[in-house]
Amino acid sequence: MSLFFLARMYSPDEFSVLALVQSLSTFFAVFFLLQLHHVLPITKCFEEKKALFSVLVFQTLIVSFVFFSVSLLSSGNIFLLGVLLGAVLALYNTNISLMTSSGEFGLISKIYIARAVLISTLQFSFFFLSFLERLAVSAIIAEVIVQFLFFRNYKLLKFDVKILKLKLISVYKTRSDFYIYGSFQELIAIAAFFIPLYLIEFRFGSEASGNYGMASRLVWAPAILVSSSVAQVLYGKLGALSEKDAYNYIKKIKFIPVFFLFIPIGIGSFFMEPIYKLILGANWDLAVEMFPLIICWALIFMVGTIYRVCYRVFSIQKKLVYLDFIYMLLVGASFFVYMEAGPVMSLWFVVLACVVSTSMVISVLFLTLNKRFS
Secondary structure: OHHHHHHHHOOHHHHHHHHHHHHHHHHHHHHHHOOHHHHHHHOOOHHHHHHHHHHHHHHHHHHHHHHHHHHOOOOOHHHHHHHHHHHHHHHHHHHHHHHHHOOOHHHHHHHHHHHHHHHHHHHHHHHHOOOOOHHHHHHHHHHHHHHHHHHHHHOOOOOOHHHHHHHHHHHHHHOHHHHHHHHHHHHHHHHHHHHHHHHHHHHHOHHHHHHHHHHHHHHHHHHHHHHHHHHHHHHHHHHOOOHHHHHHHHHHOOOHHHHHHHHHHHHHHHHOHHHHHHHHOOOOHHHHHHHHHHHHHHHHHHHHHHHHHHHHHOOOHHHHHHHHHHHHHHHHHHHHHHHHHOHHHHHHHHHHHHHHHHHHHHHHHHHHHHHHHO
């Protein structure tokens, strides 16, 4: 709802800066954590969880400080802002994973809402300032304030250097599937996700990428909220089961009703142009054209997210690395081949690439698990 007003307050160029900073922050968040926060929900012992949580917090602070020091030598502000946002996002992800492991999904939902309200409020407030990066800066400040909502988690931090060192060595010895394959897979997936933004910026300029950033922000925010919430619940559930029981649980999940719901939504999105124009107002004609394609992309992504969780649960993330690499190549190739036809036409092939990728993710998962448990 807030974007209804923000679209009229800020220019496409400013949303382009925000999108670029957010894209960099997701890369940095992976580097700071190396996907080890996903180990928390499948760690059974509470004392082990506390030790791992402490390790991840201190690792984030130390590594992000190094990146921050390097960013001060860069000539632009986008890299610096990306590091800062990446650091607070890494801390946010760590805290959410700890709460997921404890089944505190009601509290997580409240934090989601408070976070969204806080970010929107600050972005409205920063309208009265006058610098190009104000949307990104307001988002960073909001994320810093959100950290205070995790004060109960931070009370669990341990400062025993010896224990932290032993835990750090232990987790890196036993969880290579997370920090090697998991990190590579996440970086490749992020690259595939943001390739359209960077190629549109490179080929058509900041106004076009700002339109894409606005359309993406409106669609992906609720899509990721829903899919990540469902994925966290599923991950917490599967993490508490044995592999055999988790396999049987996955087989019982029925997604046919979801497809019957998503198909009419996807088709209907192509007939809602007046609504898109009402939401955005003037200066966003390209975003209006992109909306239905990004909606279809997001719907397919939401289906695939459920199955991607299973690759972590069953420690087969190496296979997901290869699958996401193929997806990244397909997305990149679609833009290079159809770039002259414009960004909208290229997005058609991004949707097709997502369909192919999701089908492969589901097929490879069940082929692998059927072979393991047959």
